[in-house]
């Protein structure tokens with residue numbers, strides 16, 4: 488038997504999402520599946536687009552910018568999921584429709600009042616490692632959210648997180664859900680949750696995720712980091 492190809496992997500993940508949504512009593516249409524294409528060539532993104540993929544994710548500015556330029560002819564929505572530098576944030580906004588990794592005042596300030604308005608998630612760090620993206624505590628999360636709301640330039644969508652490797656995904660996502668509920672007391676419309684990757688998207692859907700960032704389960708193994 489041959490290895491499943493890109494189309495089969497995409498279909499299989501989409502079936503998994505639909506199934507997880509059904510089990511959670513949710514409408515799969517309220518879940519946005521982003522294909523994370525980092526390290527893969529633009530040609531793979533083109534293949535994905537031909538299969539009907541519209542939302543793609545990248546985590547490094549230079550790579551993302553180059554791909555977005557090369558694929559300008561396609562109808563794609565670029566999601567930036569990597570750590571953002573305040574110096575680069577305005578450049579990222581030029582091609583990305585959604586920033587998943589707002590975690591610092593300096594980044595929020597760099598985007599404040601600018602155009603075009605970009606959608607943004609405030610990122611929560613669920614690990615003990617401050618070097619990971621995201622704010623380490625819930626109060627900081629709300630403080631950054633408040634800064635987004637007052638600064639303008641960003642439409643606040645909700646909370647983003649990556650489940651730590653050493654924690655059961657369901658537990659990690661329950662915490663994300665709690666933080667999302669707290670955020671909604673401050674910003675009722677910021678009710679989206681970006682969580683769930685190749686290995687834990689089912690648990691994320693069960694916990695209410697609205698945006699899944701899925702790489703290898705769809706793209707196959709990533710080439711070595713260039």
Ligand SMILES: *Cc1c(COP(=O)(O)O)cnc(C)c1O
Nearest residue numbers: 523546568684685700701702703
């Ligand atoms: C790479 C990446 C993903 C996708 O990871 P997979 O395990 O390949 O699905 C999702 N979110 C972020 C922030 C990433 O950097």
